[in-house]
Amino acid sequence: MAYGRPANVRSHRRGARERRRRFAPWISVTLVCLLVAAGLGFGYQQLLAQTCSGQQTARVVASPSTAGLLSTFATDWAQREPATSEGTCARVVVTSRDSAETAAALAVGWETTGDEPPDVWVPASTAWAQRAAVTDEAEPLLPDLRPSIARSPTVIAMPEPMAIELDWPDTRLATDPGEETELNAGVRWESLLEEFSDDEQGWDRFGREEWGPFRFGMSNPARDTAGLLALTAIVDANETGETSREELEAAFNLHRLLDPELYHETTEQLLTALRSIDNGGEQAALQHISAFPALEKDVLDYNRGNPSVPLAAIYPTNGNMEADHPYLILNGEWVDEPTREVAQLFLEFVRSEEPQQTLRKAGFRGTNREAGDDFTEEYGVVPQLVALPRAVLVPDSVTLAIDRWTALARTSNVLIAFDVSGSMLLEIPGTGETRMQRAQQAAIETMRLFTEEDRVGFWEFSTALDGDRDHxxxxxxxxxxxxxxxxxxxxxHIIEAAQFLEPVGDTGLYNTIQAAYDTVLGNYDPDAINMVVIITDGEDDTGGRPGISLPELLEYLDEAPGEDQEVRVINVAFGEEPNFEVLAEISDATGGEAHYSSDGFDLVELLRTAVFSVES
Structure with missing residues (x-):
């Protein structure tokens, strides 16, 4: 062995050509075998991929926020050749449609749309399903199982400098500034409203007078998800499924806080306007808007555009309602079992890791609220949510929330007639106030809720106040x-008139209702809710003077309005004397309601409810 190599082992330099010739056939055979095996494997895979035949399609209607992504997922899924248990090729077709529009279509059973009904509906929030479910046509179509494909909580969006002024991201707005407790730690929807709804100083008290007044914006709850979820959190803050008088008061505060110039149909429109203002610089953006309800994704998307004034998401510690994007496989008779299977297979794919990662990159949270990489304070959001998501209101409550807001937001054409009969001088037990004083306070507070565009008139009535007229x-x-x-x-002028009313005479109630009804009918506004509001503590008593009788009044109210004209009479009564059954009968004859308080303690809230809960 020389240099450690055995003598019978030849150097690699010798006989190299001969070795290549000797082993080349074996290499060729091996390569051929490998190629054949690979070809057989590929062919087998292709055979497996093409084992499905025919086509079974599920139609998915999704909100615009997810429709594009779901369509991409459907294309990717189709390339994987999914098949049903019967071997039929599975396909999904995705169509984009506004959640509010789809809810309205389902509410009538999809009969009037002229389109094919969907097999699957993916609204932006379960709240839209609840909105549809109040009708007998839609309720059986909606499944009990409502799995989420993505989530985005509702937040209070504020320009970042303003949020920082409130100590963002650890924002605190306690309803009692002197006491920070677990109940009011953090921001609650009610605390925001109470903090700013009656605040004439705006940002001055924070030493930021250059920001101007506090300007609150909002989207239409009947149309937009963020607006709907924020409103439902306010009108059912204690999660009872009902709206208490205190919660309705919070809705009034919201309406009072809202700047009419910043009320948009959708959050997208609000943000588009803000982007335009932001181009004018920081000061313009800060003076334009102070806060508005939005989805977390809205804030993240806006900040990704690198505005001069980014937004910050403030997460309410109560009412943490989410756009949960439920995947609803409908119970329609058109959804057969093969279609249902395709829909279920696609759901499983969408909830798998790869599509979920795509959704997180797009600004959504995962099905378990997992955050994506951009969920950082740099983008105005936080990665970890503290407050637990709350349940969505029951169907009737969602409808109630929208109806209440519609009543608050719509234009009013209303004549208020105020009882100034002698009985208004009686004292309300335990208050130290007369009936007149409490009623005056109620009228004045209610006047503050109307907008500049509302049409309002103000009368007083008893007997023979103006010649032969009782009003x-x-x-x-x-x-x-x-x-x-x-x-x-x-x-x-109306507020001043309400302050200086003086009780006198009897109660020409029926005469006044007829005259007020005629006045509103003669000034009818087809684009507004037309009302007569009667505030009284007594029953009809003309002191022996001639007047219209109850049967005559009811007949008149039934026959007086013209075609497509409706003037509602809203009776608000208090004290011991009113014949409430009669007042309710009068209101009912016009499509209105009567409201009654035996002691007058809650007359302020009662009048607000009476005026601003009338549905259009």
């Missing part, structure tokens, strides 16, 4: 924002 017009019916001859607005 007297103190402020004629007209737009509240109008400037009167003395330079003051109609609203200011």
């Amino acid at each position: 007297r017009s103190l402020v004629p019916l007209g737009t509240l924002g109008d400037t009167m001859e003395d330079g003051r607005t109609r609203r200011e």
Whole structure:
């Protein structure tokens, strides 16, 4: 052995050509075998991939926020040749449609749309399914099982400098500034409303007078998910499934806080307007809007656009309602078992890791609220959610929330007639106030809730106040924002008139209702809710003077309105004397409601409810 190599082992330099010739056939055979095996394997895989035949399609209607992604997922899924248990090739077709529109279509059983009904509906939130479920046509179509494919919580969006002024991301707004407790730690929807709804100083008290007044914006809850979820959190803050008087008061505060110029149909429209203002620089953006309900994804998407003033997401510690994007396989008779199987297979794919990662990159949280890489304070959001998601309101409560807001937001054409009969001087036991004083307070507080565009008139009534008439017009019916001859607005005139009412005479109730009804009918506004609001503590008593009888009044109210004209009479009664059954009969004859308080303690809240809960 030389240099450690055995003598019978030849150097690699010798006989190299001969060795290549010797082993080349074996290499060729091996390569051929490998190629044949690979070919057989590929062919077998292709055979497996093509074992399905025919086609079974499921139609998916999704909200615009997820429709594009679901369509991409459907294409990717189809390339994997999914098949049903019967071997039929599975396919999904995705169509984008607004959640509110789809809810309305399902509410009538999809009969009037002219389109094929979907097999699967993916609204932005379960709240839209609840909105549809109030009808007998839609309720059986909606499944009990409502798995989420992605989530985005509702937040209070604020320009970041303003949020930082409130100590964001550890924002605190306690309803009692002197006491920070577990109950009011953090931000609650009610605390935001109470903090700013009656605040005339705006940002001045924070030393930021350059930001101007606190301007709250919002999207239409009947149309937009963020607006709907924020409103339902407010009108059912204690999660009882009902709206208490305190919760309705919070809705009034929300309406009072809302800047009409910042009320948009959708959050997208609100953000588009903000982007345009933001192009004018930081100061313009900060003076444009102070806060608005949004989805967390909205804030993240907006900040990804690198605005001059980014937004910050404030997460309410209560009412943490989420856009949960439920995947609803409908129970329609058109959804057969093969279609249902395809829909279920696609759901399993969408909830698998790869599509879920795509959804997180797009700004959604995962099905278990998992955050994506961009969920950081740099983008105005936080990765970890503290408050647990709360349940969505029951169907009737979702409808109630929308109806209440519609009543608050719609234009009013209303004549208020105030009882100034002698009995209004009686004291309400335990209050130290007369009936007149409590009723005046209620009228004045209610006046503050109307918008500048609302049309309001104000009368007083008892007996023979103006010649033979039992009523007297103190402020004629007209737009509240109008400037009167003395330079003051109609609203200011009505508030002043309410402050200086003096009780006298009896109660010409029926005569006044007829006259007020005629006045509103003569000034009918087809684009508004038309009402007569009667505030009284007594029953009809003309003191022996002639007047219309109850049967005559009811017949008149039934026959007086013209085609497509509806004037509702809303009776608000208190005290011991009113014949409430009669008042309710009068209201019912016009499609209105009567409200009654035996002691008058809650007259302020009662009048607000009466005026601002009338559905259009």
